[in-house]
Amino acid sequence: MASPHERTPLAELVEELLATDGPLTVVVAGDPVLRRGTERFEGQLDPTLLARFIDALRLTMHAAPGVGLAAPQVGVPLRIAVIEDPAPVPEEVRLARGRVPQPFRVLVNPSYEPVGTARAAFFEGCLSVPGWQAVVARHAAVRLTGEDERGRAVDEVFTGWPARIVQHETDHLDGTLYLDRAELRSLSANQAMAGRWTQPTPEEAAASLGFELP
Ligand code: ZN
Numbered sequence: 001m002a003s004p005h006e007r008t009p010l011a012e013l014v015e016e017l018l019a020t021d022g023p024l025t026v027v028v029a030g031d032p033v034l035r036r037g038t039e040r041f042e043g044q045l046d047p048t049l050l051a052r053f054i055d056a057l058r059l060t061m062h063a064a065p066g067v068g069l070a071a072p073q074v075g076v077p078l079r080i081a082v083i084e085d086p087a088p089v090p091e092e093v094r095l096a097r098g099r100v101p102q103p104f105r106v107l108v109n110p111s112y113e114p115v116g117t118a119r120a121a122f123f124e125g126c127l128s129v130p131g132w133q134a135v136v137a138r139h140a141a142v143r144l145t146g147e148d149e150r151g152r153a154v155d156e157v158f159t160g161w162p163a164r165i166v167q168h169e170t171d172h173l174d175g176t177l178y179l180d181r182a183e184l185r186s187l188s189a190n191q192a193m194a195g196r197w198t199q200p201t202p203e204e205a206a207a208s209l210g211f212e213l214p
Contacts, residue, residue, distance in 0.1 A: 010044040014053050023063035024056055024074040026127045033072050037175040038079045041108050057082045066127045068165045070172035073128050081107045081169040096200030098160020110146035110170045114139040119214040126178050133193050134182035135202045137214045138167050185211040
């Protein structure tokens with residue numbers, strides 16, 4: 001924990017990012033910060049700076065728009081992410097994908113492990129890989145452990161789409177992009193997604209593009 005007079009290099013970096021108001025710039029694939037992994041959060045930002053940084057992550061996630069954003073995606077190698085999904089989807093999509101609303105949450109030092117062996121495969125995208133989506137088979141349920149923004153312990157099971165979001169965001173903190181886990185033959189540009197693969201599940205895409213589903 002740094003005293004107010006000795007700012008850590010990460011605090012300097014965050015102060016610099018927050019010097020201009022508005023959404024932060026989202027870093028895109030090819031930038032090493034997305035691949036290096038992150039430092040555990042251990043007070044490198046004082047509580048005021050942490051709160052400002054979280055507000056900026058939330059603003060940036062909303063502006064994108066996205067349902068999750070990890071600190072490395074704005075160039076900050078700290079083990080922090082935010083998630084929030086109002087899930088404005090039709091009923092058939094909600095049922096097929098388990099896409100239920102996920103209230104705003106801050107994940108500090110998160111880790112996950114699978115609960116059970118079931119997997120769920122759906123198209124997903126990433127703000128750091130703009131223009132593309134691909135099918136990723138992920139654990140259908142995960143146990144997430146870590147802390148919240150006030151340092152309180154979190155130990156919670158996530159299912160449905162929220163389970164996908166916490167896996168995607170936690171993976172970012174380990175330098176992993178969704179493409180590392182994707183069925184690469186499913187890779188689809190947004191135009192193809194909009195024209196062809198709007199079904200609630202990816203079976204048709206799997207048959208047409210030639211990839212396996214779990
Ligand atoms: Zn992402």
